[in-house]
Amino acid sequence: MKLQGKVALVTGGARGIGREIAMLFAQEGADVVICDVNLESAQATQKEIEAKGVRSMSFSTDVTAFKEVEGMVNLVLDNFKHLDILVNNAGITKDNLLLRMSEEDWDKVLAVNLKGVFNCTKAVSKVMIKQRSGKIISIASIIGIMGNAGQANYAASKGGIISFTKSVARELASRNINANAVAPGFIQTAMTDKLSEEQRKAMLATIPLNRLGVPRDVACACLFLASSDADYITGQTIVVDGGMSM
Numbered sequence: 001m002k003l004q005g006k007v008a009l010v011t012g013g014a015r016g017i018g019r020e021i022a023m024l025f026a027q028e029g030a031d032v033v034i035c036d037v038n039l040e041s042a043q044a045t046q047k048e049i050e051a052k053g054v055r056s057m058s059f060s061t062d063v064t065a066f067k068e069v070e071g072m073v074n075l076v077l078d079n080f081k082h083l084d085i086l087v088n089n090a091g092i093t094k095d096n097l098l099l100r101m102s103e104e105d106w107d108k109v110l111a112v113n114l115k116g117v118f119n120c121t122k123a124v125s126k127v128m129i130k131q132r133s134g135k136i137i138s139i140a141s142i143i144g145i146m147g148n149a150g151q152a153n154y155a156a157s158k159g160g161i162i163s164f165t166k167s168v169a170r171e172l173a174s175r176n177i178n179a180n181a182v183a184p185g186f187i188q189t190a191m192t193d194k195l196s197e198e199q200r201k202a203m204l205a206t207i208p209l210n211r212l213g214v215p216r217d218v219a220c221a222c223l224f225l226a227s228s229d230a231d232y233i234t235g236q237t238i239v240v241d242g243g244m245s246m
């Protein structure tokens, strides 16, 4: 039980990688708060978390709106009295080649993926500074390190998360707050399930460990960073990509 007695907030926690992180944290004894735009699926995840014997709450909160995020954090504090772990996981893609990418698609991806991380980190930092403790984990991507044709907006947002994390880590280190990022490679989700056999083979050829990642691979890295095992690690990005980007 690595997170016994801790309270964690996972954005975009209703499904996919965020849901897996939430479930693993609950399994390790944390009370877990789910923030997602889709209340129905957030509530369903809340029920699954509670079935593990820990407390949970779910919020329909859009991470792009600072006031909404601040209101959610205040309600979490009213109920749980402390907030120890933030996982900035909510993220979207709106892919297109640069010349075809609309200003709207650029703005939307930056708003959710990067401004959302700023909003949640800012709101939660205030609490963690008072507590003199906290762990902030942001889900970036190897695309934020390597770049990718057709994903200029996504790559900029994920690269931004990595440098944002380093700055926040420097600012908050004296208050015993760690800020780190996790950069997944190709993770098996509904999106990658849609790939043709040919596309899957081509992708696998670039991955030394010869398999796509699963959400649990990412969740385990988050668990490590959220636990006291990572107390002396801050400002880092852990790459979880089967060796693809080395």
Ligand code: NDP
Pocket (backbone or CB within 6 Å): 011, 012, 013, 014, 015, 016, 017, 018, 035, 036, 037, 038, 061, 062, 063, 064, 089, 090, 091, 092, 112, 116, 139, 140, 141, 142, 183, 184, 185, 186, 187, 188, 189, 191
């Ligand atoms: P999913 O699309 O499966 O899940 C993302 C979740 O975030 C959804 O529940 C979504 O809600 C929610 N969300 C979207 N916008 C907002 C918002 N404005 N406010 C709050 N919640 C929001 O994605 P994945 O699980 O695949 O990805 C999770 C993270 O991991 C993302 O940051 C992604 O960029 C990153 N990542 C994923 C990789 C992969 O291969 N899957 C690889 C590298 C990084 P709704 O369902 O209602 O839209």
